[in-house]
Amino acid sequence: MIYDRYMxxxxxxxxAAKEVGRDPAEITLIAVSKTKPLSDMExxxxxxxxxxxxxxxxxxxxxxxxxxxxxxxxxxGHLQTNKVRMILPHTSLIHSVxxxxxxxTIEKEAARIGKVQDILIEVNAAGEETKFGLAPExxxxxxxxxxxxxxxxxxGLMTIAPFVENGEENRPVFSDMHELLLDIKSxxxxxxDMEILSMGMTHDFRTAVQEGATMVRVGxxxxxxxxxxx
Numbered sequence: 001m002i003y004d005r006y007m008x009x010x011x012x013x014x015x016a017a018k019e020v021g022r023d024p025a026e027i028t029l030i031a032v033s034k035t036k037p038l039s040d041m042e043x044x045x046x047x048x049x050x051x052x053x054x055x056x057x058x059x060x061x062x063x064x065x066x067x068x069x070x071x072x073x074x075x076x077g078h079l080q081t082n083k084v085r086m087i088l089p090h091t092s093l094i095h096s097v098x099x100x101x102x103x104x105t106i107e108k109e110a111a112r113i114g115k116v117q118d119i120l121i122e123v124n125a126a127g128e129e130t131k132f133g134l135a136p137e138x139x140x141x142x143x144x145x146x147x148x149x150x151x152x153x154x155x156g157l158m159t160i161a162p163f164v165e166n167g168e169e170n171r172p173v174f175s176d177m178h179e180l181l182l183d184i185k186s187x188x189x190x191x192x193d194m195e196i197l198s199m200g201m202t203h204d205f206r207t208a209v210q211e212g213a214t215m216v217r218v219g220x221x222x223x224x225x226x227x228x229x230x
Contacts, residue, residue: 016209032219045069057083064090081105095158098122103146110151120158156196167204174211
């Protein structure tokens with residue numbers, strides 16, 4: 001059942017990509033498994049699904065230790081510096097770096113365990129007060145300040161667009177993010193790849209794909225609604 005929903009999302013991604021002449025293989029679907037039981041992840045992993053997104057450091061670490069299939073875990077939630085050590089051994093990609101201080105903490109811990117950690121810079125593309133991330137106009141400056149770190153590698157940008165009923169409403173946000181990515185990429189900054197653009201969720205991933213997303217983060221459409229325990 002979960003795998004069927006996953007494949008339905010994958011099909012929608014492929015169709016959206018083809019509509020604008022993109023290769024569907026360029027787009028990674030991250031199954032956002034936060035608050036969901038390990039068995040749900042195992043069901044997908046048994047079918048070869050590799051990429052899962054987790055918001056909470058303790059949950060990411062626990063699942064990493066218990067999973068019986070090889071997967072790539074993406075840290076997609078706001079990350080506090082005191083949680084970096086907890087997740088770094090288990091994380092393929094950190095999507096939510098929005099300060100030099102956090103990047104330096106990741107650098108220190110990655111050096112300690114002999115790892116080069118891939119990261120994305122989180123941009124608050126719509127300027128929402130309730131969202132983390134930095135302003136688009138400050139992004140290049142942060143990229144340049146992080147680039148010299150030896151155990152951190154910037155792979156691109158991430159944004160969380162506003163929640164809207166109609167994904168089309170976020171098209172300008174996604175378009176602006178793609179332009180920002182291309183602009184920074186054109187500067188050819190050392191140790192900066194700018195090959196990943198992580199944007200789009202259950203309600204707007206089709207639009208994100210059409211505007212250049214290379215990773216979409218989908219939870220509800222795959223796993224169903226979440227139950228948050230108080």
